[in-house]
Amino acid sequence: MPRRTDIEKIMLIGSGPIVIGQACEFDYSGTQACQVLLEEGFEVVLVNSNPATIMTDPAFATRTYVEPLDVPTVSAIIERERPDALLPTLGGQTALNLATELKEAGVLDRYEVQLIGADYDAIQRAEERELFRDAIDRIGLRVPRSDLAKSVKEACQKLEKLTLPIIIRPSFTLGGHGGGVAHDLDSFCSIVEDGVSASPIGQVLLEESVMGWQEFELEVMRDRADNVVIVCSIENIDPMGVHTGDSITVAPAQTLTDVQYQRLRDASLDIIREIGVETGGSNIQFAVNPDTEEIVVIEMNPRVSRSSALASKATGFPIAKIAARLAVGYTLDEIPNDITRKTPACFEPTIDYVVVKTPRWAFEKFPRVDAVLTTHMKSVGENMAVGRTFKEAFMKSMRSRELDVEMDDAAGTEEMLAAISTPSAERYDLIFELLRRGTDVADIEAATSINPWFLGEFEQIIAREQRLRGRQLADYD
Amino acid sequence: MNPGTKNRQRKSLPAAVALEDGSIYRGHGFGATGAVCGEIVFNTAMTGYQEVVTDPSYHGQMVTFTYPLIGNYGANTIANESGEVHSRAVIVREAHNLDRNSSAEQGWVDWLAQRGVVGVSGIDTRALTRRIRSEGAMRACVYWGDFTEDEVAARLEATPPMAGQDLASRVCCEEPYELEFLRGERLVVVLDFGIKRSIIKGLGRAGCNVKVLPAGSSADDILKLEPEGVFLSNGPGDPAPLDYAVTTTRSLLGKVPVFGICLGHQILCRALGLETYKLKFGHRGANHPVKNLDTDRVEITSQNHGFAVRLPEALAARLEAGRGGSTFFEAPPESELRLGTDFGDAVISHLNLYDGTVEGIRCREVPAFSVQYHPEASPGPHDSRYLFDDFKRLIESA
């Protein structure tokens, strides 16, 4: 099934200004998509309000509109340009939400604009919690037990069927914005209140806490011939409870056996098919109970995401570029692998190195802000490092933060153990300091629920550091 | 001498991978000390190291893992594909011995040591892989201990090449055995050339009970058990010397439905009158795309073979020409996929999208089909498990 010939002009929506939870990864994905679509001979109409992006360089589209991303403005542009199709899956949540609104306002139907990449129903199934839960149930998997509420009162009633701790997530927001984890009734009420007001539809999800479970993400691609491949698996070193944007993550997954990994892979294939993402990339997040190996599905983004930028850079498989080609009709086996050129894009990248991503926060700019990491993303940037071993990649990633971390030497070990039980920007620096002091890995594991494999690697890094410390260069001659 | 000192002394012993082209890659030993020789190959799967080394198809070989960290989640009994380790040595960038994963019963390094397997870590496995890729799979000596250059060279010299050896008869079962499954309703005879446990499980899951016979069993031995289907198993090495198995298969074709995997596929093809040849460095990994020409879908497959079935020349030329074009792969017309065989028409049902090699064949006039790759996976994706059900359906329609 080669390139579609029934469409000529495609509108692409960017992600707007850089905000926490939506950064320049969507400039990367959008720029790639624009390039591909122009190469394929389409006319590209781009709308993005952010002038600092590469994609809004006039050479990357046929028509570039630096205009507000709202329904009236984009409707005016659609009326003027009359595109045949709208590709909403490469501009983050902003583009997906705007496409949904344009569909609901009747604009797309009025001007006969087709949604390509993901259709309206698929977007709804992935984004609307109840629809998503039903879809996951249908394929024999489960999401954390949950319920919806539109007010504090309603939430308290729902509490009868759920037990604390409970995660509160507002519907239709970015980076978990406005949510949090409640351990007691007081915090439950206040987080629900904030969440209801943060949600554009005034609704929050109350969810069984899977805090402490291990978190994995799979990047999945599907084409319209129903070929599905996994581009990359990503393991969050921080267990569930920390937003994946605030977690240190590793690719590929390090601690899964083949049996465990294939279960996640099978689940991902079933999910993307059931949700019905017709073409393109999706990110699926899982929590795995480290003792029982039970799996729950956390969420699915029916679009290119921050993790797909990471997965693309981590594997050399350009997800956005391929997603754009798939959206205009190609199938994966018709597209060459960008890097080998001699093999097709229809395969699963295999890598021979380790990739570590570390977030970068800006708490120093906001002294009164609570620096505890939660399900609500707070980081403003990230770095990625590649090494032949986890230790090498991790240390490169620590260097790439460009931070000089000062340790409070006076802090007691007990105090530090208590501190690492709450996820924070300093968590890993504290863990390293504890290891320097000879703290037992088991104690750190108990405090953090971090997989002992990673803690073992940290221990080896510190052991090496301590062997080198205090020696002179001359000792090595 | 206390054990600690002994351990330190062991650790300081030299360890290396010496290739027959004279290049040598030095590293650190783990597992057991000793020197072993065989064909050096690489596997690109990122999980499933234990499944790989216990797969009898690796008999006579030594596996280099391209994924640098091996041993992360330990070792356990379930992951064994046979009763022993077949890869003679294990070559890695970094070996791990942690046994803290929920499913781990033992550390990986300890597990190998207990089984007397020589391991070398600290190797630039990427450089080694690039060498194997450009020079082809070759003989090598992997050692940990004080071995002189001459000793290593002599051992290398004494190692027979892979092609032409009958390895299947060395790894197959010695005595027949049978397994009944909960939902088993059909009897399948497995001709064992070095079968993986997951394949037997796959047959069982599809509703077959199995009787497993050694590689050298005759058609009479098989037919006398009155099987409803015969399965030709995977196994190590070159299909060419296995004339006895080809003869057996020829006697079975048309009498009973036949399904083959990997070496079993090559044996079926030879029985049909097709040729096999040695690939430069083989296919070993869990990410190979295979096009199913019946469904027009791509399956991501698990692979492990060093030999392949020869493609008709016209088809090979067409596939090569398509590479690098604007649409990368276009299915060839059916006429070009058809092959005339000693048992009537057959079609190529699956092609490898990496290099266009034959991945599956189906006879039109006798009930028989086979695939080059591993639908049972272990390790690898489960995209092709449907083939076991196809086999059952073939049995039922016969």
Place this chain on the structure above:
Amino acid sequence: MRGYRIGKGVTPVYKAVDTCAAEFEAETPYFYSCYDRENEAVRSGRDKVIILGSGPNRIGQGIEFDYCCVHAVMTSREMGYEAIMVNCNPETVSTDYNISDRLYFEPLTLEDVLNLVENEQPRGVIVQFGGQTPLKIAEGLEQAGVPILGTPQDAIDLAEDRGRFGEVLRKLEIAHPPYGTARSRDEALKIAARIGYPLLVRPSYVLGGRAMEIVYNREDLDRYIQDAVQASHEHPILLDKFLEDAMEIDVDAVCDGEQVYIGAVMQHIEEAGVHSGDSACVIPAYSVPEELLQQVKQHTQDLALELGVIGLINIQYAIKDDEVFVLEANPRGSRTVPYVSKSTGVPLAKVATRVILGEKLSSMDLPSEPAHPHFTVKEAVLPFSRLPGADTTLGPEMKSTGEVMGIATSFPAAFAKAQGAAGQTLPTSGTMFMSICDADKTQAVELGKRLRDLGFRIVATSGTAEALEEAGVPADPVRKFTEGKPHVVDMILVGKIDGVINTPRGRGARADGYEIRRATLRTGIPCITTMAGAEAAVSAIEAMGEPGIQTHNLQELHGNHTRSS
């Protein structure tokens, strides 16, 4: 240490990212370092330049620098160089391996960069497009003998060293706000007495506006010295006269050592004292008198040439009482380069790259004066709603994470679009709250009239309401937060207010505004804190009343000029 390591033969090698664990040959050169055996990044015979990226995004250093780096890479390639990109941020376009000839995914530390310079032997390294990150290691690179392309290290030092920069300004007869450097509390108080309050104070050893504050009196200064920084010999504090009510101007320009090309003069809409990254601004600087505009341009030209800039320079000015003061000069790519480029159609980073690689401005056929058939407004986007508890007041420390641009044929319409794009859509009806300091009351009356004409109800603090009533503009008085309930903050929280115009002066008033701002943030209504902003907003609301939405695409605005460059 490094020398010792290299002497021992311990050097990293580079391996390719190839999707297939070396099973097939890879054509795309995308590399990372490791201490292993075989080096795959074999040096080519071509003439090459290395472009250093900006590392992880952070506030003050984000996507704008990625934009500049990508332009530098594209231009270097066009000019026939092998362009080698180094960065460690996976979110960026610069780390797309299709953009450069070679991509090294590496940390941007001196050690890591020196290693790959060693491997590549480039003609030189370009450091001026990646923000502070590459500049921090530029000196080390130069000391190690690596050629820095473009503005020499000494010029950067000349601009950053207050003493030396002061000399330059004196020589060029350019005014700057009086300043001093204090190494003790006494010294600080003495300087304060000499130059007068309010003062902009900051520690000398922190770059980029961190721990910066405006102090209005001696008590404030004392507290700052006590709490925020301990002034000492090693860590002096810098004191600058803060020009209250001044208008701020930003200029981006390119200098080739002989000529200076002014990219654009941007006029800030917020008052002086708000970090330029957080302030809305407009091109062209529509309300700056022509004579002052010429002065700004002349100063920019003189400074760029005198400093010895080769490439980009950003200069910040303040205009107070018709006098032009230089606030600071940064001889490197600035945050506003992409905005300027999109606004004028002249891709400044590309022009700068050509200059850095030896071309002259005179050979480039640039439009002598960028034409402005339209107005573009840049507005900052702040992260407060995502960081609960954050102090939402704007000041000399940058807090925004992103920006948007509005384009229109008039300033008010462009401003309205920028506000809408930033998620602060201006109200076209309802109730407006006004709290205006005495100095601005005359202007406030005029704005009040226009708001009434637009159909708004006006509520105001007692003083402001009185002034409005006196001038015949009906306004209902409402209590300040500090005057007790029921007060304006509650009204905002329950949704009875649709917009706020609050222009505080002095520390007390600013603190009072804190609660108001927090409330507006929570309810998502616009809060305007300067008269310039208020004027712009009211004009914008008037413009929003006009029927239809005008949209503009860059291709029609800039024609083919941008596409070919």
